Amino acid sequence: MCECVSIPREIRERCEELQLSDEQLREIMKRLLDNIERGLARDTHAASIVKCFVTYVQDLPNGTERGKFMALDLGGTNFRVLLIELGENMHFDMKSKIFAIPQHIMVGPGKQLFDHIADCLGAFMKEHHIEHECLPLGFTFSFPCVQKGLTKGLLVRWTKGFDCEGVIGQDVVELLEQAISHRNAVKIEIAGVLNDATGTLLSCAHKQSNCRVGLIVGTGSNACYVEKVENAQLFDGDRSKPYVLINTEWGAFGDDGALDFVRTEFDRDIDNNSINPGKQLHEKMISGMYMGELVRLVLVKMTNDKLLFNGQGSDLLFKRGNFFTKYVSEIESDKKGTYASCRQVLEELGLGHATDQDCANVRYVCQVVSTRAAHLASAAVATLINKIQEESVTVGIDGSVYRYHPHFHNLMMDKIATLVTPGLKFDIMLSEDGSGRGAALVAAVAARGHAKTA
Numbered sequence: 376m377c378e379c380v381s382i383p384r385e386i387r388e389r390c391e392e393l394q395l396s397d398e399q400l401r402e403i404m405k406r407l408l409d410n411i412e413r414g415l416a417r418d419t420h421a422a423s424i425v426k427c428f429v430t431y432v433q434d435l436p437n438g439t440e441r442g443k444f445m446a447l448d449l450g451g452t453n454f455r456v457l458l459i460e461l462g463e464n465m466h467f468d469m470k471s472k473i474f475a476i477p478q479h480i481m482v483g484p485g486k487q488l489f490d491h492i493a494d495c496l497g498a499f500m501k502e503h504h505i506e507h508e509c510l511p512l513g514f515t516f517s518f519p520c521v522q523k524g525l526t527k528g529l530l531v532r533w534t535k536g537f538d539c540e541g542v543i544g545q546d547v548v549e550l551l552e553q554a555i556s557h558r559n560a561v562k563i564e565i566a567g568v569l570n571d572a573t574g575t576l577l578s579c580a581h582k583q584s585n586c587r588v589g590l591i592v593g594t595g596s597n598a599c600y601v602e603k604v605e606n607a608q609l610f611d612g613d614r615s616k617p618y619v620l621i622n623t624e625w626g627a628f629g630d631d632g633a634l635d636f637v638r639t640e641f642d643r644d645i646d647n648n649s650i651n652p653g654k655q656l657h658e659k660m661i662s663g664m665y666m667g668e669l670v671r672l673v674l675v676k677m678t679n680d681k682l683l684f685n686g687q688g689s690d691l692l693f694k695r696g697n698f699f700t701k702y703v704s705e706i707e708s709d710k711k712g713t714y715a716s717c718r719q720v721l722e723e724l725g726l727g728h729a730t731d732q733d734c735a736n737v738r739y740v741c742q743v744v745s746t747r748a749a750h751l752a753s754a755a756v757a758t759l760i761n762k763i764q765e766e767s768v769t770v771g772i773d774g775s776v777y778r779y780h781p782h783f784h785n786l787m788m789d790k791i792a793t794l795v796t797p798g799l800k801f802d803i804m805l806s807e808d809g810s811g812r813g814a815a816l817v818a819a820v821a822a823r824g825h826a827k828t829a
């Protein structure tokens with residue numbers, strides 16, 4: 376962090392607990408690996424915090440997939456319906472539309488949510504004049520699910536601000552099918568349910584054949600990776616194939632206290648004020664739903680201690696949720712020694728009286744919080760790379776935090792390089808629309824399978 380020189384000692388000291396040493400990161404890796412192994416093993420799975428659910432996806436795309444597919448992507452800020460056509464030479468034609476999920480639907484009855492999804496699907500198919508076709512559909516549903524097959528996923532719990540009654544324990548594919556037939560508008564054949572991390576892995580593997588990890592750093596954080604079937608003890612699918620994709624659900628890592636040695640008062644505050652206290656503690660230290668709020672909490676404390684803004688905050692700064700995660704990216708995008716975006720953000724927050732020193736301090740806090748997130752994500756990715764132990768592995772990543780934060784990629788490249796077993800090569804690539812393409816690819820790979828057996 377090159378700007379330390381101009382940052383007062385008190386500010387730096389307050390931020391120390393938010394900076395993780397390599398030793399701490401290695402300890403986190405050890406604990407995460409232990410959690411992953413417990414999630415995979417028959418005897419320890421039930422009690423394991425990191426669930427490592429099997430996905431039943433065993434084949435990666437190989438470029439021979441062809442046809443027209445639908446995809447639904449539900450799992451965070453936006454809900455999307457997509458129509459994707461796979462052609463020769465990896466040609467990918469995609470039409471998509473974003474539909475809002477109103478807040479009252481996010482926390483209302485489950486039936487209302489699935490009816491809404493079915494209505495949006497029907498409207499989209501009509502708009503594209505395909506309402507009379509029965510197309511295969513991949514359903515990206517990015518919440519923790521126990522899968523019982525490629526087309527059966529039971530919701531374990533809601534995350535990321537959703538809390539719809541009557542869905543936990545239910546098969547979300549069945550709920551979607553019921554809603555579609557109930558609305559009676561279109562016909563669809565659901566070919567697979569997956570989450571966005573799996574979709575990201577598949578969409579990157581379509582381009583980069585050594586892709587073995589899919590990572591999300593968006594509203595939430597999660598990862599999926601390619602595991603040997605022999606290690607996936609609970610997998611009851613085709614054990615004659617060598618691999619199966621594992622959905623780690625690592626957002627829950629730490630829910631048993633494993634991360635308490637690095638959690639701070641700010642992390643505890645975020646958790647206590649969330650709709651799922653005590654849950655998803657790893658995710659809450661990394662992802663976009665919480666990053667801005669973490670920064671705000673640090674700024675509030677420093678303001679109250681008269682270390683910022685001459686002790687004069689603003690109503691907007693003191694109100695929860697007002698410091699958006701995109702502000703972190705904007706503030707850190709200012710060139711060294713300049714504060715144009717920072718000033719704009721502070722003005723929006725009623726802090727027009729900030730001095731240049733305040734701006735430098737605010738940027739420092741943003742850097743500390745986003746760097747911690749990038750380092751935690753890196754430690755978790757390095758854990759998987761070391762576990763996979765292939766000579767060269769590509770990690771596909773999606774999510775607005777990774778996509779838009781100006782330094783996240785570089786921070787991750789540097790830290791993963793420090794943490795992986797010497798000799799293992801890796802690369803990380805941005806997934807172009809992983810959840811949508813990935814869902815279509817699941818449907819397409821399944822269709823390829825049918826074609827083969829037919």
Ligand SMILES: Nc1ncnc2c1ncn2[C@@H]1O[C@H](COP(=O)(O)OP(=O)(O)OP(=O)(O)O)[C@@H](O)[C@H]1O
Nearest residue numbers: 450451452593594595663664700701704774775779
């Ligand atoms: N410019 C930005 N820089 C950093 N974070 C951002 C930016 N814009 C949006 N975000 C954050 O990214 C999150 C949304 O992530 P994304 O767009 O990947 O959506 P998502 O699909 O809902 O996420 P997920 O895949 O976790 O379900 C929000 O928490 C938001 O605050």
